[in-house]
Amino acid sequence: MKMLKYALHSGGMPRNRLLRQLSAHIFRRSYSSNIRNIGILAHIDAGKTTTTERMLFYSGKTRSLGEVHRGNTVTDYLTQERERGITICSSAVTFPWSGNRINLLDTPGHIDFTMEVEQSLYAVDGVVVVLDGTAGVEAQTVTVWTQADKHKLPRLAFVNKMDRPDADFDKCVNDLRTKLETQPVCIQYPSKNQDGLLTINDVITLEQLTWQPKDLGRSYSKTKLEPSDDLRQLQEKRNELIDQLSGLDDELADVVISTESFDNVSNALIERALRRATCQQKVVPVLLGSAYKNVGIQRLMDAVNTYLPAPEERNQIYDCFGNEVAGKVFKIVHDKQRGPLTLVRILRGEIKRGMRLICSRGQAEVVSKLYEPLADEYREVGAVQSGDVVICAGLKSTVTGDLLTSSQTALRNAQKRLKQSQGTVSTDEDEELDTDELFGIDRQIPDAVYFCSIEPPSVSSQTAMEQALRQLQREDPSLRVSYDSVTGQTVLGGMGELHMDIIKSRILSEYKIDVDLGPLQIAYKETIESPSLTTLSVEKEIAGSKQNVSLTLEVVKDQGELFSLDKSPENLSNLNTLPPRTLQVIRKGSVSALERGPRVGGQVVDTQIRLHNAIIGRGTADSFVMATAAQCVQKLLSTSGTRLLEPIMALQIVAPSERISGIMADLSRRRALINDVLPKGERNKMILVNAPLAELSGYSSALRTISSGTASMTMQPSGFSGMNAVDESLAERRVQGLE
Numbered sequence: 001m002k003m004l005k006y007a008l009h010s011g012g013m014p015r016n017r018l019l020r021q022l023s024a025h026i027f028r029r030s031y032s033s034n035i036r037n038i039g040i041l042a043h044i045d046a047g048k049t050t051t052t053e054r055m056l057f058y059s060g061k062t063r064s065l066g067e068v069h070r071g072n073t074v075t076d077y078l079t080q081e082r083e084r085g086i087t088i089c090s091s092a093v094t095f096p097w098s099g100n101r102i103n104l105l106d107t108p109g110h111i112d113f114t115m116e117v118e119q120s121l122y123a124v125d126g127v128v129v130v131l132d133g134t135a136g137v138e139a140q141t142v143t144v145w146t147q148a149d150k151h152k153l154p155r156l157a158f159v160n161k162m163d164r165p166d167a168d169f170d171k172c173v174n175d176l177r178t179k180l181e182t183q184p185v186c187i188q189y190p191s192k193n194q195d196g197l198l199t200i201n202d203v204i205t206l207e208q209l210t211w212q213p214k215d216l217g218r219s220y221s222k223t224k225l226e227p228s229d230d231l232r233q234l235q236e237k238r239n240e241l242i243d244q245l246s247g248l249d250d251e252l253a254d255v256v257i258s259t260e261s262f263d264n265v266s267n268a269l270i271e272r273a274l275r276r277a278t279c280q281q282k283v284v285p286v287l288l289g290s291a292y293k294n295v296g297i298q299r300l301m302d303a304v305n306t307y308l309p310a311p312e313e314r315n316q317i318y319d320c321f322g323n324e325v326a327g328k329v330f331k332i333v334h335d336k337q338r339g340p341l342t343l344v345r346i347l348r349g350e351i352k353r354g355m356r357l358i359c360s361r362g363q364a365e366v367v368s369k370l371y372e373p374l375a376d377e378y379r380e381v382g383a384v385q386s387g388d389v390v391i392c393a394g395l396k397s398t399v400t401g402d403l404l405t406s407s408q409t410a411l412r413n414a415q416k417r418l419k420q421s422q423g424t425v426s427t428d429e430d431e432e433l434d435t436d437e438l439f440g441i442d443r444q445i446p447d448a449v450y451f452c453s454i455e456p457p458s459v460s461s462q463t464a465m466e467q468a469l470r471q472l473q474r475e476d477p478s479l480r481v482s483y484d485s486v487t488g489q490t491v492l493g494g495m496g497e498l499h500m501d502i503i504k505s506r507i508l509s510e511y512k513i514d515v516d517l518g519p520l521q522i523a524y525k526e527t528i529e530s531p532s533l534t535t536l537s538v539e540k541e542i543a544g545s546k547q548n549v550s551l552t553l554e555v556v557k558d559q560g561e562l563f564s565l566d567k568s569p570e571n572l573s574n575l576n577t578l579p580p581r582t583l584q585v586i587r588k589g590s591v592s593a594l595e596r597g598p599r600v601g602g603q604v605v606d607t608q609i610r611l612h613n614a615i616i617g618r619g620t621a622d623s624f625v626m627a628t629a630a631q632c633v634q635k636l637l638s639t640s641g642t643r644l645l646e647p648i649m650a651l652q653i654v655a656p657s658e659r660i661s662g663i664m665a666d667l668s669r670r671r672a673l674i675n676d677v678l679p680k681g682e683r684n685k686m687i688l689v690n691a692p693l694a695e696l697s698g699y700s701s702a703l704r705t706i707s708s709g710t711a712s713m714t715m716q717p718s719g720f721s722g723m724n725a726v727d728e729s730l731a732e733r734r735v736q737g738l739e
């Protein structure tokens, strides 16, 4: 530090470079209490990316303002995102603000990418929810809000697009109260200056804040309001705010009671009380502005510092790791020069370059390099401490959602300590299950609900395509890749049309392979109706050697193991003679046949294969045994027949009470099962309903029409369910392309 100071006067190094080094030096030494890890969440197009772009600009991290419509934003850095103007991957950016370091994750707003949002929420301590001031709380706002609830994350709400004449701040605040059942606390109100431009009235300081359009909103002025109606109204709002908070905060309540007035409450005291109430998720401070017109962003960043928690105030569960490393992998990205990069939130300990880490599934990995996150720019660092977010290079088998630890022993010890601290005694097996859940390592990857075939442009690019798909799968565990041995095609499974389309475009832009996708189809599953047993004997001569297999297999309804042995007395002696390796081969062959059911090629589920008897001739090749086992199961399935299971979506629809009957009538035409209709706030009702995915194509626009835009909806996969014979044959015709 001393040396840098001296050099500033020495004239030896360009002054700008020196200043940059100096600030980087101070910046790097930030402590956990000076860090804010936040997620930015919203419905599609509410303005997350534009808001993030402004934050980077005002913090000095970027020198020019990126715009979504010009395709030059920092966080939407993938070519795909730039072309389509939407955020696909949640990318991390880090910037300094008023002595703190903010690590911000920009997340995708589209429903197909819910899984990505879910993963990034493990990495943050607080959330900024951006609302479109002209639309209020929208469908995906409800979804992300529910996800943030699940992770118990403190929140700020930012009402964006307040420059637009149709923006309605009060409606947005009301939506927060009624649609999200939260307690909003408005710390700002919109107003206009004499030129008709958006300004902000600050409820706590009673100032009017005015941004200067000339310097791209870099500076803003604060003016104390003159005695006027505006001031009186603002003072009333300040009193209401104190009143609201004093019901939640003892320190504030004591001051109000002892002085018998709201006037003696200092701004600092209000801020402290609001911070506590926000961190305990009792209230949500509401701010406003216009990211596009550069109004209000600095105050939003101030609010992140003031009201959202530092890392050390959260995740106490990880204290059981002591000084050992615990890090949550929340994203993997592929960089052409650096290969796969793993984004990790360090929960405990310190990650250093060259360090050996163990991922949740037991593999050891070495961190070859560490980078500070700034979307697609990388700045190398040597070590990063608990509370921060870092990009690791060199991790080869880690996947999104893994927990990285210093060693297996460290993880086991932490699990034991956690158990002890919770005062529970249990068997080892239980112990692992429970703590896995607490550490968030029991990832629930949603089943694919759509699938389509994927073909490389030529046979020679098949391997490259498979490699690209493997990499994309590590980044996005909700992408399923399988091989269909009947059609010889590679099959992609995923969450929706956009999901598949993005994969195709990424393979083209990042791996330069122009793949073809087949038509998108619903991912039906199949299941058997009743048990059935058969014996298949096959004899063949291959290259002069006699191959001879006879297998007796049974399929039974079972949701547990895929394969079992029939240990009844008449079969036991035969099964005991089979070497473990042969059993493995039979298991592999027969289980592989469950991948593709006879009816529509869907995965066969809730079905167990039971081996009764096996006679294998001397010299018979493993591959022959495997093929016979698969053939035997196929024969069983096609003779006994299967029933179809279709993907079901769980919907939550919130609408004004008078719209409910129209919505329900439409739902009943969609084979929906209404689970409940609950009151929601004073005027609204919430319908909880399960409906087949096949009936929901274009549903969000249909709902908009039926409710004249007053309803909001969330939708997520909710398992599979049986169908009646008529719907089954309709589904079969659809799969065959006849409907």
Ligand SMILES: Nc1nc2c(ncn2[C@@H]2O[C@H](COP(=O)(O)OP(=O)(O)OP(=O)(O)O)[C@@H](O)[C@H]2O)c(=O)[nH]1
Pocket: 042, 043, 044, 045, 046, 047, 048, 049, 050, 051, 068, 069, 085, 086, 087, 088, 108, 109, 110, 160, 161, 162, 163, 164, 289, 290, 291, 292, 293
């Ligand atoms: N009038 C107005 N337009 C805005 C404002 N903020 C963003 N927009 C515009 O709204 C559109 C969507 O903005 P984005 O920042 O891409 O929204 P997003 O939430 O990141 O969208 P996704 O990444 O697709 O989820 C763009 O055309 C922006 O220019 C604002 O404050 N006022």
